[in-house]
Amino acid sequence: MNKGKALRAGDTIGVVATSSPATEEVLVKSIAALEDFGFKVKVSGTCRETYGGYLAGTPQQRAFELNAMFADEEVDGIMCMRGGYGAPQILNYLDYDLIAQNPKLFIGYSDITALHSAFGQHASLATLHGPMATSDIAHGLNDWTKQYLLRAMTRPEPLGKIVNPPGEEISCLVEGQASGQVVGGNLALVAALMGTPYQVDTKGKLLFLEDIDEEPYRIDRMLTQLALGGLFDDCAGVIIGTWTDCLPKKRDGFSVLDVFQNIVVPYGKPTLWNVQIGHGTTNMALPFGVEASLDATGCELTIEESVTV
Incomplete structure (x- = not known):
């Protein structure tokens, strides 16, 4: 399997909106929380978009920005903003060869299940089922959850x-x-x-x-x-x-x-x-x-x- 590198303090996490939208207030909180973890944060444009009321941009927009995060040399790891609905819509628009050639730690759960399966089978990418930016980290993680997340993100060793x-x-x-x-x-x-x-x-x-x-x-x-x-x-x-x-x-x-x-x-x-x-x-x-x-x-x-x- 292809694997992204373990993240270190000062590395950049790209936050992507693959599914439903979030409010600006919660997005700002999530950025601050990730920075408190010691990371820099780069946010995709669709994190501030709403399309049709329940989507963060069109399928093509969301796929384009996820592809771009994998291609971006400044981005060390990728975390989904939230779940909700919409990830299956983008599967046919993703560049799996690009993703396989630029493996990065990819984190999310819930609706992101669709991306975990697609990446595993079509890009041979190992991924992390775990907390997301606005749905979890913005509101604070309990110690148990935070411990497991940071261990998986930052230590290149088995959990x-x-x-x-x-x-x-x-x-x-x-x-x-x-x-x-x-x-x-x-x-x-x-x-x-x-x-x-x-x-x-x-x-x-x-x-x-x-x-x-x-x-x-x-x-x-x-x-x-x-x-x-x-x-x-x-x-x-x-x-x-x-x-x-x-x-x-x-x-x-x-x-x-x-x-x-x-x-x-x-x-x-x-x-x-x-x-x-x-x-x-x-x-x-x-x-x-x-x-x-x-x-x-x-x-x-x-x-x-x-x-x-």
């Missing part, structure tokens, strides 16, 4: 064992051991990519999933789509993150855990539950496209390879 914060236990849904590259991300986006050239490739890999604001019946539908598409047949193991505000409306309705037990557990793949990665208060950085080992019996996930050089 090692992923440890939840106190009070949040990782549990096992299916016992066993597995290893492989980590792929996946937000369930809604993984489902949306099915049947496209950017579909998440799970063959021999560890599939990570998380989501927010989805009722269990909708999660059931999306997991069923992944199952029918062969993703659980192909994967080596499953890492289940956080499910923020995903409660059933009916008292007797299935919970998210019930849905995973009904759909995913029967595949018999080693499966971890409640890894604190996703839209929750804690969102630990998780490298994609690098080797990891999963010991579901011991409730452990270990990142064996660095996402940077």
Whole structure:
């Protein structure tokens, strides 16, 4: 896999708007927070654009500026401004050869799942599923989240064992051991990519999933789509993150855990539950496209390879 360099104090982070817009007030806060981390910040033009009410510029504009950030020799790493909606729109406009030839640490999650999958498959780029500028960093990260993010960004070494914060236990849904590259991300986006050239490739890999604001019946539908598409047949193991505000409306309705037990557990793949990665208060950085080992019996996930050089 291609990898960007580990970032150092004084390096420049390019902030890009690949999806939905943000307010100027929150953007300014995010820039100040990144500068407090010790980085310089370069902001793409669409970070201050709104198109159609829910997009930060046209698909072509957003793709052009993301391509430009990879080509810009002054930019050392790239962080998405926020998620929301719109990243899948730009996939056909990206220059994957350019990106492969200019690898940089690329950070984001949620809607950015589409870009993680596209970069991994079409530019062989290892990426970082982690907090973003206006949606997270502008509002302050808790110590656990900040620690994992900065370690992944600045140290060219494996993250090692992923440890939840106190009070949040990782549990096992299916016992066993597995290893492989980590792929996946937000369930809604993984489902949306099915049947496209950017579909998440799970063959021999560890599939990570998380989501927010989805009722269990909708999660059931999306997991069923992944199952029918062969993703659980192909994967080596499953890492289940956080499910923020995903409660059933009916008292007797299935919970998210019930849905995973009904759909995913029967595949018999080693499966971890409640890894604190996703839209929750804690969102630990998780490298994609690098080797990891999963010991579901011991409730452990270990990142064996660095996402940077």
